[in-house]
Amino acid sequence: xxxxxxxxxxxxxxxxxxxxxxxxxxxxxxxxxxxxxxxxxxxxxxxxxxxxxxxxxxxxxxxxxxxxxxxxxxxxxxxxxxxxxxxxxxxxxxxxxxxxxxxxxxxxxxxxxxxxxxxxxxxxxxxxxxxxxxxxxxxxxxxxxxxxxxxxxxxxxxxxxxxxxxxxxxxxxxxxxxxxxxxxxxxxxxxxxxxxxxxxxxxxxxxxxxxxxxxxxxxxxxxxxxxxxxxxxxxxxxxxxxxxxxxxxxxxxxxxxxxxxxxxxxxxxxxxxxxxxxxxxxxxxxxxxxxxxxxxxxxxxxxxxxxxxxxxxxxxxxxxxxxxxxxxxxxxxxxxxxxxxxxxxxxxxxxxxxxxxxxxxxxxxxxxxxxxxxxxxxxxxxxxxxxxxxxxxxxxxxxxxxxxxxxxxxxxxxxxxxxxxxxxxxxxx
Amino acid sequence: xxxxxxxxxxxxxxxxxxxxxxxxxxxxxxxxxxxxxxxxxxxxxxxxxxxxxxxxxxxxxxxxxxxxxxxxxxxxxxxxxxxxxxxxxxxxxxxxxxxxxxxxxxxxxxxxxxxxxxxxxxxxxxxxxxxxxxxxxxxxxxxxxxxxxxxxxxxxxxxxxxxxxxxxxxxxxxxxxxxxxxxxxxxxxxxxxxxxxxxxxxxxxxxxxxxxxxxxxxxxxxxxxxxxxxxxxxxxxxxxxxxxxxxxxxxxxxxxxxxxxxxxxxxxxxxxxxxxxxxxxxxxxxxxxxxxxxxxxxxxxxxxxxxxxxxxxxxxxxxxxxxxxxxxxxxxxxxxxxxx
Numbered sequence: 212x213x214x215x216x217x218x219x220x221x222x223x224x225x226x227x228x229x230x231x232x233x234x235x236x237x238x239x240x241x242x243x244x245x246x247x248x249x250x251x252x253x254x255x256x257x258x259x260x261x262x263x264x265x266x267x268x269x270x271x272x273x274x275x276x277x278x279x280x281x282x283x284x285x286x287x288x289x290x291x292x293x294x295x296x297x298x299x300x301x302x303x304x305x306x307x308x309x310x311x312x313x314x315x316x317x318x319x320x321x322x323x324x325x326x327x328x329x330x331x332x333x334x335x336x337x338x339x340x341x342x343x344x345x346x347x348x349x350x351x352x353x354x355x356x357x358x359x360x361x362x363x364x365x366x367x368x369x370x371x372x373x374x375x376x377x378x379x380x381x382x383x384x385x386x387x388x389x390x391x392x393x394x395x396x397x398x399x400x401x402x403x404x405x406x407x408x409x410x411x412x413x414x415x416x417x418x419x420x421x422x423x424x425x426x427x428x429x430x431x432x433x434x435x436x437x438x439x440x441x442x443x444x445x446x447x448x449x450x451x452x453x454x455x456x457x458x459x460x461x462x463x464x465x466x467x468x469x470x471x472x473x474x475x476x477x478x479x480x481x482x483x484x485x486x487x488x489x490x491x492x493x494x495x496x497x498x499x500x501x502x503x504x505x506x507x508x509x510x511x512x513x514x515x516x517x518x519x520x521x522x523x524x525x526x527x528x529x530x531x532x533x534x535x536x537x538x539x540x541x542x543x544x545x546x547x548x549x550x551x552x553x554x555x556x557x558x559x560x561x562x563x564x565x566x567x568x569x570x571x572x573x574x575x576x577x578x579x580x581x582x583x584x585x586x587x588x589x590x591x592x593x594x595x596x597x598x599x600x601x602x603x604x605x606x607x608x609x610x611x612x613x614x615x616x617x618x619x620x621x622x623x624x625x626x627x628x629x630x631x632x633x634x635x636x637x638x639x640x
Numbered sequence: 641x642x643x644x645x646x647x648x649x650x651x652x653x654x655x656x657x658x659x660x661x662x663x664x665x666x667x668x669x670x671x672x673x674x675x676x677x678x679x680x681x682x683x684x685x686x687x688x689x690x691x692x693x694x695x696x697x698x699x700x701x702x703x704x705x706x707x708x709x710x711x712x713x714x715x716x717x718x719x720x721x722x723x724x725x726x727x728x729x730x731x732x733x734x735x736x737x738x739x740x741x742x743x744x745x746x747x748x749x750x751x752x753x754x755x756x757x758x759x760x761x762x763x764x765x766x767x768x769x770x771x772x773x774x775x776x777x778x779x780x781x782x783x784x785x786x787x788x789x790x791x792x793x794x795x796x797x798x799x800x801x802x803x804x805x806x807x808x809x810x811x812x813x814x815x816x817x818x819x820x821x822x823x824x825x826x827x828x829x830x831x832x833x834x835x836x837x838x839x840x841x842x843x844x845x846x847x848x849x850x851x852x853x854x855x856x857x858x859x860x861x862x863x864x865x866x867x868x869x870x871x872x873x874x875x876x877x878x879x880x881x882x883x884x885x886x887x888x889x890x891x892x893x894x895x896x897x898x899x900x901x902x903x904x905x906x907x908x909x910x911x912x913x914x915x916x917x918x919x920x921x922x923x924x925x926x927x928x929x930x931x932x933x934x935x936x937x938x939x940x941x942x943x944x945x946x947x948x949x950x951x952x953x954x955x956x957x958x959x960x961x962x963x964x965x966x967x968x969x970x971x972x973x974x975x976x977x978x979x980x
Contacts, residue, residue, distance in 0.1 A: 400749075403835050404835060404836050405835075405836030405839045406836070407834070407835065407836070408805075408834030408835055408836040408837055408840075409811070409836070409840075410749060410750065410773060411749035411750075411770070411771050411772035411773030411774065411808060411811065412749050412750070412771075412772075412773075413772075414834075414835060416835070480753075480757070481749075481750030481751075481753040481754050481757075482754070482757075482758075522726065522728075525726070525728050525758070526726055526727055526728065526754075527727055527746065527748040527750065527751045527754055528748060528749065528750045528751075528754070529748040529749070529750075529771070530727075530748060
């Protein structure tokens with residue numbers, strides 16, 4: 212047994228085939244025709260090598276809803292999807308609003324060992340939107356929290372949002388806002404538009420997202436803080452973020468794989484597998500978020516992986532939970548919507564799914580170049596194959612994937628976390 | 641006709657005509673001393689009501705009984721539904737019992753659609769009103785009622801007034817009436833018209849008086865109490881003034897025009913008492929016609945064939961199963977009465 216791996220014939224960022232030697236957690240040599248007698252050889256002929264993916268937005272449900280997902284199962288699903296680091300959202304039970312809870316999640320991630328699990332801290336106590344949680348304590352804890360979010364709920368109070376943006380500057384943190392004006396979205400079920408009127412489902416208007424993003428970028432500009440916009444979903448939101456970036460404000464944004472692919476037409480089935488927050492939008496919005504991701508207005512693809520038990524989706528639309536799985540299909544969806552369409556090259560995709568998310572989350576040792584001396588976090592991916600998604604095969608405890616039965620391109624063959632395989636031959640190693 | 645009736649939009653012009661024609665035959669039955677047919681003997685119709693409803697539930701129950709079906713009522717109160725049983729488990733129970741048709745009223749839009757398409761049950765599903773989505777049998781009985789008074793609805797001008805946003809009756813009517821060739825105008829305050837309504841096959845107006853002068857029928861929608869405190873309009877009084885049908889507005893209608901309301905009414909709000917009780921108001925007749933329409937729908941869904949319009953007294957009876965193609969071809973559900 213060795214801790215050395217010799218990857219043969221991989222194409223870093225889709226470039227020319229070469230060999231990579233991983234040893235002691237680092238990439239120690241890159242070049243054609245390498246040999247190392249003590250190393251385990253991994254045949255990567257034709258596979259693309261990318262830096263390990265980093266997810267800014269994952270729901271791992273532990274503590275509290277271990278029937279839907281645990282840190283261990285979620286991290287396993289992440290590794291199978293090519294991720295070497297994920298950010299675990301704070302809406303657990305208890306809420307991750309204290310140093311104690313974030314350290315627990317951090318430790319669970321370390322024990323699982325499948326990928327780095329970075330807890331996101333709640334902005335407000337209990338996600339109630341009333342007073343700030345102890346952000347500094349979470350930042351100073353062993354979990355070293357840098358991303359703060361009330362995800363699932365919007366920090367709608369303008370003063371509280373301003374204070375949070377200012378306060379996290381002390382430790383280079385970022386506030387990741389779930390942009391949803393609460394009064395405009397009471398009881399909302401799907402995108403407000405032609406279809407919501409016909410289907411009789413209460414509308415979630417684009418303006419409810421855009422109004423909060425507009426306010427927040429202005430606040431971030433005013434106080435000179437870092438703002439990250441979670442799961443942006445509308446054409447108008449892309450425009451606002453583009454404008455804020457032109458102003459030179461420190462604003463970043465993410466889009467989910469499902470908002471890159473799926474539209475509100477799917478609500479006509481009344482099947483809540485397609486119920487998600489923010490809701491699936493129109494084809495014009497899908498086009499706008501793809502364009503925004505291509506030109507860099509949107510910095511990152513983030514999964515918003517949201518596991519739910521079967522009974523929370525096998526029911527009436529309005530009774531169902533919001534959210535869908537995403538970790539194991541994210542790279543395939545990104546290939547399908549961005550690479551296969553010619554909008555992004557593999558290097559750009561690595562930028563949006565690894566480099567920039569790592570930078571936004573201030574995650575050390577992730578999102579690094581595939582170069583000698585760097586930490587050996589990488590994924591080997593076969594873009595030439597296709598597969599039909601089978602929900603029952605997921606490593607997640609939940610089955611709520613909207614892609615079941617769909618043919619998607621690509622397959623993660625291997626994932627390495629600091630030189631050790633977490634996935635080999637497409638299976639958990 | 642499809643196996644289910646979920647949306648008025650699923651009905652082709654021929655389907656709709658077939659329901660209305662069959663209902664005409666069923667309606668004739670109501671005037672006979674013995675109002676029962678053997679058509680659905682041995683079939684089980686379940687009324688699954690998750691939401692309070694008096695007239696619709698009773699209407700479906702009477703319709704099923706007049707067709708000799710066995711009926712079972714599941715209502716939210718006093719059943720497993722009030723104990724939080726899921727829609728799926730309820731459906732599996734009904735499947736195990738052997739329900740041939742499930743008539744479902746539900747507070748959530750799309751619940752009948754889920755019931756029909758999730759693979760939980762094999763029987764036919766009839767939407768008896770789902771959330772703010774649709775109420776197709778109400779639209780059919782409205783069309784039936786108007787047709788009896790106005791003749792063919794092609795080219796007829798129908799004005800629907802009020803809370804279109806939350807109205808399943810308005811959605812189903814807009815779809816069915818335009819299928820039947822009528823010209824539909826929706827009138828209401830902009831707050832109570834859904835986003836995207838301009839893509840519906842209707843005309844939109846915010847002002848009522850002008851719409852009334854040339855219309856053949858006006859249908860007033862119920863305005864629910866909870867809308868009054870949600871800023872959809874400033875006050876009940878202002879709503880009644882701008883969108884209520886009172887004697888002055890009724891006088892603007894052409895001589896032949898009729899007034900409908902799906903009930904239950906808020907007298908004094910969307911309709912005044914003198915209009916509700918006027919000769920041209922068809923509100924009570926709508927209820928009578930509701931039974932005939934629901935008989936027609938259950939008959940067509942469960943026996944699977946329209947009644948040929950040329951059919952006269954046939955050999956339809958208890959010994960002739962409705963599934964038989966030959967029987968179906970010459971069957972006339974009203975041809976033979978059976979003592980109960």
